[in-house]
Structures are given as structure tokens and as C-alpha cells.
Amino acid sequence: MRPGRLSIAAALAALLAGLGCRENVTSPGSCPDLCPAGRVVLVDTVITGIVISDSTFRGYYGPAEAQDLPLADLDSLRSVALVRFGVRDSIWYPATNDTAVGIGRVDSVQVRITLANRDTTATHLRILVYHLPAQFDTGMTWAAVQPYLTDSQLVDTIKVDSSFTGGDVLWTFKPGAMDVIPDSDAGVVALAFAVTADSRTGLSITSVENALGGPRLGWFVHAKAPRDTLSHGFFVGSSFDTFVFDPPPPPVTNALAAGGLPSARSILRLQLPAVAIDSVRVIRATLILTPTRPARGLPKESFLLSARGIVRDLGPKSVIFTDTAAGGTAAVATGDSSEIHIEIGRLLRAWGTVAGDSLPRAVMLVAEPEGAGMVEAAVARGGAGAAAPRLRLTFVRPYPFGVP
Amino acid sequence: MMPRRALLGAALTAAAALTAPAVARADSVFGIRGLGLIGRPFSARVSSSAGAFALFDGTSPLNPASLTQVTTTTGWGTFSATSRNFADGPVSSALGSTRFPLFGFATPIGRRAVFGVTVSEYLDRTWAVTTSQDTTIRDSTVTVSDVASSTGGVTDVRVAGAYRLSDAVSLGFGLHALAGSTRLSIARDFSAVAYSNYSEVATTSYSGVAVSAGITARLGPRLATAASFRVNGRLKATALNGPSATIGLPLEVSAAAIFVPVSGVGLAISAGYQTWSSAQAGLAAAGQSGARNVWNLAIGGEVTALRWRGQVLPLRFGYRWRQLPFGIGTLAGSAPLSEHALSAGLGLAMASGRATFDFGVDTGSRSAGSASERFTTVFVGLTVRP
Numbered sequence: 001m002r003p004g005r006l007s008i009a010a011a012l013a014a015l016l017a018g019l020g021c022r023e024n025v026t027s028p029g030s031c032p033d034l035c036p037a038g039r040v041v042l043v044d045t046v047i048t049g050i051v052i053s054d055s056t057f058r059g060y061y062g063p064a065e066a067q068d069l070p071l072a073d074l075d076s077l078r079s080v081a082l083v084r085f086g087v088r089d090s091i092w093y094p095a096t097n098d099t100a101v102g103i104g105r106v107d108s109v110q111v112r113i114t115l116a117n118r119d120t121t122a123t124h125l126r127i128l129v130y131h132l133p134a135q136f137d138t139g140m141t142w143a144a145v146q147p148y149l150t151d152s153q154l155v156d157t158i159k160v161d162s163s164f165t166g167g168d169v170l171w172t173f174k175p176g177a178m179d180v181i182p183d184s185d186a187g188v189v190a191l192a193f194a195v196t197a198d199s200r201t202g203l204s205i206t207s208v209e210n211a212l213g214g215p216r217l218g219w220f221v222h223a224k225a226p227r228d229t230l231s232h233g234f235f236v237g238s239s240f241d242t243f244v245f246d247p248p249p250p251p252v253t254n255a256l257a258a259g260g261l262p263s264a265r266s267i268l269r270l271q272l273p274a275v276a277i278d279s280v281r282v283i284r285a286t287l288i289l290t291p292t293r294p295a296r297g298l299p300k301e302s303f304l305l306s307a308r309g310i311v312r313d314l315g316p317k318s319v320i321f322t323d324t325a326a327g328g329t330a331a332v333a334t335g336d337s338s339e340i341h342i343e344i345g346r347l348l349r350a351w352g353t354v355a356g357d358s359l360p361r362a363v364m365l366v367a368e369p370e371g372a373g374m375v376e377a378a379v380a381r382g383g384a385g386a387a388a389p390r391l392r393l394t395f396v397r398p399y400p401f402g403v404p
Numbered sequence: 405m406m407p408r409r410a411l412l413g414a415a416l417t418a419a420a421a422l423t424a425p426a427v428a429r430a431d432s433v434f435g436i437r438g439l440g441l442i443g444r445p446f447s448a449r450v451s452s453s454a455g456a457f458a459l460f461d462g463t464s465p466l467n468p469a470s471l472t473q474v475t476t477t478t479g480w481g482t483f484s485a486t487s488r489n490f491a492d493g494p495v496s497s498a499l500g501s502t503r504f505p506l507f508g509f510a511t512p513i514g515r516r517a518v519f520g521v522t523v524s525e526y527l528d529r530t531w532a533v534t535t536s537q538d539t540t541i542r543d544s545t546v547t548v549s550d551v552a553s554s555t556g557g558v559t560d561v562r563v564a565g566a567y568r569l570s571d572a573v574s575l576g577f578g579l580h581a582l583a584g585s586t587r588l589s590i591a592r593d594f595s596a597v598a599y600s601n602y603s604e605v606a607t608t609s610y611s612g613v614a615v616s617a618g619i620t621a622r623l624g625p626r627l628a629t630a631a632s633f634r635v636n637g638r639l640k641a642t643a644l645n646g647p648s649a650t651i652g653l654p655l656e657v658s659a660a661a662i663f664v665p666v667s668g669v670g671l672a673i674s675a676g677y678q679t680w681s682s683a684q685a686g687l688a689a690a691g692q693s694g695a696r697n698v699w700n701l702a703i704g705g706e707v708t709a710l711r712w713r714g715q716v717l718p719l720r721f722g723y724r725w726r727q728l729p730f731g732i733g734t735l736a737g738s739a740p741l742s743e744h745a746l747s748a749g750l751g752l753a754m755a756s757g758r759a760t761f762d763f764g765v766d767t768g769s770r771s772a773g774s775a776s777e778r779f780t781t782v783f784v785g786l787t788v789r790p
Binding site for chain 1: 433434436437439490492493495496497498499500501531532533534535539541542548550551552553588590592594598599600602603604606608610639641642643647648649651686687690691692732739772773775
């Protein structure tokens with residue numbers, strides 16, 4: 001091609017490209033003349049009688065697996081946290097090529113705890129710290145702890161300022177309270193934490209299972225003579241923690257429970273019409289649960305009640321969707337007694353897919369995360385008539401595409 | 405026996421025919437009505453003169469007899485880019501699209517016969533409209549936005565032959581297969597996050613057959629005429645999920661004349677008539693508005709007296725008007741749709757005539773009732789004679 005013609009062709013092609021690179025065929029509808037004849041029709045309805053069987057299980061998570069340890073001095077709940085710390089060394093090496101030196105004098109002992117939540121209405125809040133025998137386990141009971149919650153076992157009282165709502169509390173024990181660890185305990189210290197205030201109250205501190213970590217102890221010491229100018233700090237964290245409480249949780253008979261500790265979880269096995277199980281047309285689906293009593297727990301405590309799809313129905317140990325999106329959650333706070341609404345539209349749409357067709361039509365009511373706190377919700381079972389779980393469903397009727 | 409290049413071209417065109425539904429079209433908002441927007445499957449050269457020369461153009465599929473204009477193995481294709489502005493009262497929007505409305509191949513067989521295949525648009529059903537409204541769900545007001553769209557249409561695959569009876573008269577015959585599909589979708593977005601967005605898709609496929617015949621006749625050194633006739637069968641539309649419908653398609657008649665007042669100047673006029681009312685019963689049975697019979701008219705000219713760097717530089721121009729069968733309103737004709745446009749263009753021959761670029765522009769409007777759409781389409785056609 002000659003250069004002249006080539007340049008003309010190129011210029012025309014560029015002009016064309018400028019016009020042609022735009023691809024937009026969507027115009028605003030000028031209805032009804034230039035709109036499709038079909039209309040999107042929404043239907044909103046409440047479906048009752050959806051539960052064909054249900055069951056509640058307690059104890060999937062125990063107090064020793066709790067992320068937060070409740071301390072309570074309530075009429076409805078009394079609770080004490082128990083913490084066994086790691087082994088504290090009795091010697092240290094001042095330098096790499098140095099010889100070991102032993103503890104000569106304890107300057108101070110500090111404890112650090114993290115408040116997960118507290119009742120801000122309580123004044124003169126104090127956390128009482130008691131000595132415990134170093135060796136205890138999950139078999140420890142409320143009654144067994146009582147002999148140690150005496151003045152003779154009291155290590156110290158941690159004062160919590162009224163303005164403090166949560167976070168780390170660093171407290172230096174009174175001199176001599178924790179200086180010596182009996183040889184029989186082999187460097188291990190165990191403590192009990194209780195709470196008191198001007199009024200009945202409760203709070204929770206983080207445990208070793210919590211990402212924030214459990215309680216920690218620190219000893220600041222000087223070495224024995226003649227090297228008594230050397231100083232050092234020993235720090236140990238919680239190696240095991242749990243809590244004991246009273247009264248024990250009531251048996252769940254006429255309700256479905258979820259949350260609390262030992263944790264409760266419930267299974268709802270559902271029978272839904274075909275219109276409710278659709279990967280395309282379900283717009284919103286709300287599982288409505290009616291509490292049988294106000295939610296139990298510490299003051300100001302709350303949790304997320306989750307309705308999660310079940311992959312394999314194995315009772316309390318059912319395999320549930322790991323994806324929290326395959327279900328929904330609703331916040332429940334201590335004392336709540338209003339209807340609980342959980343959005344489960346995504347789960348119903350997942351059931352409506354080819355891959356989800358073989359899944360059991362069942363959901364697990366479970367706290368999220370499970371074992372995190374004391375709040376427990378109890379809702380009406382499937383046979384509870386008007387209070388039984390029901391589904392509010394918003395869906396689209398099949399669109400009349402028509403032919404041609 | 406066909407030369408090797410002819411066989412290669414035939415193979416390529418056959419392959420293109422197999423992918424016929426992919427042939428894209430010049431879409432319009434008005435394509436939402438009836439069976440869609442009626443295609444204008446012309447080459448860029450013909451489009452530059454408003455289609456007035458279509459019955460004489462071997463690369464346009466309107467008249468099979470015009471294939472005798474092809475004197476050597478030839479392949480061609482047309483590219484178009486359209487910019488549109490739609491308005492209906494306070495509603496307006498600027499739109500644009502890029503399409504390939506025509507490609508084909510033809511080769512002479514002996515001294516008098518020509519065989520050709522074209523793949524072109526017949527019905528365009530590409531459109532999309534969006535609407536928004538407030539609705540009450542669960543005792544709350546939620547704003548919803550709907551987008552309804554259709555992509556695709558019906559493609560015409562023509563296998564045709566032409567025979568030169570004499571130096572003045574040629575006859576042609578074509579077999580047409582109509583094929584294609586549309587992908588219809590509806591989507592609704594909710595302003596409230598509590599509601600999941602909804603979308604649904606349906607696919608409808610189309611099939612049909614047609615035959616066409618045509619003639620070109622030179623009546624003297626300054627006058628030539630042409631005519632074509634096409635009989636369509638019924639268009640069968642089948643949804644992927646089962647329902648189907650058959651729609652009558654029109655008889656199509658076209659005629660044209662070329663007059664050469666002076667050497668290097670050609671003027672043409674063409675007219676056509678299509679009995680689209682035959683689709684009315686089928687559309688009514690499907691709950692859609694009907695259709696009407698329509699006319700089209702085009703006048704245009706081509707000046708070949710100009711030369712540039714030793715090559716003829718054809719300049720083209722034209723005006724066209726046509727009625728479209730599917731108006732707006734509840735019944736056909738309540739607000740009939742019509743279209744008119746001005747066209748212009750030029751051609752560039754290269755490689756000693758082995759390749760030709762044709763450039764054209766077509767600008768006009770179509771309207772029905774208060775709704776109107778202004779459009780400007782740029783065409784580029786490439787014709788190769790290997």
C-alpha cells in the first residue's frame with residue numbers, strides 16, 4: 001500500500017475506532033412502550049410449620065475452653081475464674097557465658113489481666129485474687145473452690161476504676177503476698193479471681209484461648225549475695241484456665257438453647273416449600289425465633305446467635321458450614337426477650353444450587369464464636385404453635401420471558 | 405473445478421456460516437418491539453449510498469442475480485460502529501456499539517455462473533433498558549433498579565448462484581437459512597443490602613428457511629434495472645426450557661434502477677415492500693403487539709469521475725427512508741416506527757485493485773410517537789480479490 005493511502009486508511013480507521021470502542025446498549029426504560037412486557041413480581045409471605053424435628057445439646061464447649069472467663073456476683077449467677085500459670089524459674093543467667101544466679105529478694109509481683117467487658121454501672125469494682133493449690137483440673141467444682149475463697153487465702157484486691165470499660169489491667173500485689181512459691185508447687189502458681197462491687201455485678205476476663213491472651217504474672221527480683229546488685233524479671237502466662245459457677249445451667253427441655261457455657265447448640269431440621277429453596281429467586285429469607293425467656297448472661301454481655309447450614313447431620317457434632325456466609329446471625333444481649341430475626345437467604349440459595357441439592361435441610365443454632373461468653377438464648381421449639389420457628393420469605397415469581 | 409483459493413474462501417465462509425449467530429447487528433432501543441429491528445445487511449459501499457445500489461451489488465445479499473458482478477474470487481466483510489442518542493420526553497441516553505453486519509464470499513464458475521455465500525443480519529434483538537422505582541417491601545420503602553436486556557438476533561445465511569443469460573441480463577437464485585438466538589436476562593438490584601440482587605436468564609433459539617430470486621437487466625448504455633423476490637417460511641422460536649412459537653415472516657419484493665446521465669456518474673433509486681403483517685397472528689398469540697407491512701425507499705449516487713494517485717476514487721451519497729414493522733403501543737400502527745438517514749462515503753482501491761477499502765457514514769433518526777433515536781453509523785468494508 002502506498003504511504004498516502006495508508007495514512008488515509010489509518011486516519012479513517014482511527015476515526016472509526018473512536019466511535020466504535022464504546023459499547024453501551026443500555027438505555028433508560030421508556031415504559032410501557034419500550035419496556036419488556038414482563039414484570040418482576042415480588043412475594044412476601046410467612047411460612048409456618050417449617051420444623052419437622054429439633055434438638056438441643058449442651059457441653060460442646062466447656063468452661064476450660066472458654067475464650068473469656070466470667071467473674072460474677074449476681075443473684076442469678078456466681079462465678080470464679082481459676083488460672084494456673086506456667087512454671088516460674090528460680091534462677092537465671094545474667095549473660096551468655098555467665099553462671100546461674102538465684103533469686104535473693106523479690107522486689108514486686110505484678111499481675112496483668114484483660115477485661116473483656118464489665119458492668120459500667122457497678123461502682124467500687126474490685127477483683128479479689130486468692131491462692132489456689134497449684135494442681136487442679138476441669139473437675140474442679142464451685143463447691144470445691146469455696147474453701148479457698150477466704151481471707152486467709154486472699155492475695156490482694158485489684159481495684160478497677162469506674163471509668164475503665166475494658167482492656168489491660170496491671171496490678172502490683174502488696175509486698176510479700178506472692179514472694180514465695182512453696183517448693184511443693186515446683187514453681188507453679190494458681191490463682192482464683194472473683195469480683196465484688198457496691199452492687200451485684202459481673203465481668204469477664206480473657207482466657208488463654210482468647211487471641212488477647214490470658215492473665216500473666218511477673219516477678220521483679222534481685223539476685224542472691226554476693227551478686228545482689230543484679231536484677232531480673234520473670235514472666236509467666238496462663239497455662240490452664242477455667243471457671244466454676246453456680247447455679248448450674250438449667251436443663252433445656254421445652255426450648256432450644258444456644259450460647260452460654262457449657263455451650264448449648266440446637267439443630268432445626270426444616271421442611272420448606274420448593275419456592276423457598278431456589279438459587280435465583282429467593283430475595284430475602286428471615287428465620288424468626290421466639291424466646292421462651294430473657295437471655296441469660298452477664299450484665300452488658302452479648303453474642304451473635306448464628307443459624308449455620310449443616311453439611312452432615314451428626315447430632316451435636318454435626319459438620320456445619322465453615323463459611324459464616326452460609327447462614328446468618330443476630331445479636332442477642334443479656335435480658336433480650338424480643339423476637340430473634342436471622343437472615344438465612346444465602347443458605348437457602350446455596351441449597352437451591354446443584355451442589356447444595358443433597359445437603360440436609362437443617363440449620364444449627366450456635367453462638368458465634370462458640371464458647372465465648374455466658375449469654376444463652378432459649379427459643380421456642382417446633383411444636384410451640386404460633387411461637388414456633390417460622391420463615392419470612394421474600395421471593396420473585398418466575399419471570400415471564402415469553403417466546404419469541 | 406474451483407481454483408484452490410476459491411475452495412479456501414468457500415471453506416472460510418462455511419466456517420463463518422456455522423457461527424452465524426455470532427454475526428452482530430446494528431441494535432436499537434426499538435428492537436424491544438415485536439421480532440426486533442429489521443436488518444440492513446449491506447456492504448459498506450452500498451451503505452454509503454443509502455442502499456440504493458443494493459440490488460446491483462454482488463457483495464450485498466439482497467439480490468442473488470447481482471452475484472454476476474463478481475468477476476473473480478472475492479471475499480468481503482463489513483464493520484460498523486454506531487453512536488446513538490435515544491430520547492423520549494425527559495428520558496434520554498447516549499449509546500454506542502460495534503458490529504459486524506455482513507461477510508461473504510463468491511467465486512465465478514465458468515464464464516457465466518457465480519456461486520456465493522453470505523452471512524448477514526436479518527433481525528436484531530439486542531437491547532437493554534433500565535428502570536428504577538420505589539417499592540414497599542416488609543413495610544419499608546426500597547428503591548429497586550431493573551435491567552432487562554436481550555443480546556442476539558436472527559442471522560441470514562444465504563447460499564446463492566447467479567447466471568449471466570447475456571451481457572445484459574442475469575438471473576439468480578438463493579437458499580436462505582435463518583438461525584440465531586437471543587439471551588434474555590432480567591436483573592433487579594435493591595438499594596437495601598438486606599435484599600439479595602436477582603437475575604434470571606432465558607435463551608431462545610430461532611430457525612427458519614427462505615428462498616430468493618432476482619434479476620438484473622441492462623436496458624441500454626445509461627439505464628439498468630434489477631428486482632428481487634424473497635419468500636420466507638415461518639420463523640420457529642424455541643425457548644431453552646421448552647415453549648416454542650412460530651411466527652410468519654414476510655414476502656419481500658424489491659426493485660431498483662440505475663441511470664447514468666454522464667460517464668462517471670451513476671444515480672440509483674430502489675424501493676422495497678415487505679408483508680410483515682404475516683407476523684401479526686404469531687405475535688398476538690404470544691401476547692405481543694402486531695406488525696404491519698412496510699415500504700422502504702432509497703436514492704443515491706456514485707461519482708467515479710475523480711481520480712487520486714492514478715486510482716479511481718469513488719464518492720458516494722444517498723438518502724433513505726423506511727418503515728419498520730413493529731411500532732410502539734398496544735397494536736401495530738398505533739405509533740408506527742419509521743427511519744430516515746443521509747449517507748456518504750468513498751472507496752480506496754489498493755494493491756492494484758486486489759483489495760478495496762470502502763468507508764461510509766450513515767446518519768439519521770428513527771421515531772415512533774414521542775420516542776426517537778438519532779444515530780450515526782460508520783462503516784468500513786474490506787473486499788479482497790486474492
